[in-house]
Amino acid sequence: MMPGVTPATPAPAGAGREWTFLTNHAHVLLAIARDPTARLRDVAGTVGVTERAAQTIVADLEASGYLHRTRVGRRNHYTVNPAGRFRHPAESDRHIGELLALFEPGTPAER
Numbered sequence: 001m002m003p004g005v006t007p008a009t010p011a012p013a014g015a016g017r018e019w020t021f022l023t024n025h026a027h028v029l030l031a032i033a034r035d036p037t038a039r040l041r042d043v044a045g046t047v048g049v050t051e052r053a054a055q056t057i058v059a060d061l062e063a064s065g066y067l068h069r070t071r072v073g074r075r076n077h078y079t080v081n082p083a084g085r086f087r088h089p090a091e092s093d094r095h096i097g098e099l100l101a102l103f104e105p106g107t108p109a110e111r
Helices: 024-034 040-047 051-063 096-103
Strands: 067-072 075-080
Touching: 024 040, 024 051, 024 075, 024 096, 040 051, 051 067
Parallel strands: none
Antiparallel strands: 067 075
């Protein structure tokens, strides 16, 4: 081994797989919270999914009460429901507004 060079730390098991802590649903919700008048094409680009996937995710979020869509002229305006609860049983006592407040300070985190 060369002087001043330390051995590389072995990669943790499973390190070759790509994953993130937040789902695409969370990323879409955060993108819309940042810009409630964003086009789905732009949301998809921000999140890194197809426009069709973004449409499906927005439909899921709207059907579950996390988003409300209002048509304004030729565009949609979205309102995020910060009082919505997380779906997973381990976090079901927490509100989506807490996630928004963590990633987007200044958004309402109502209880």
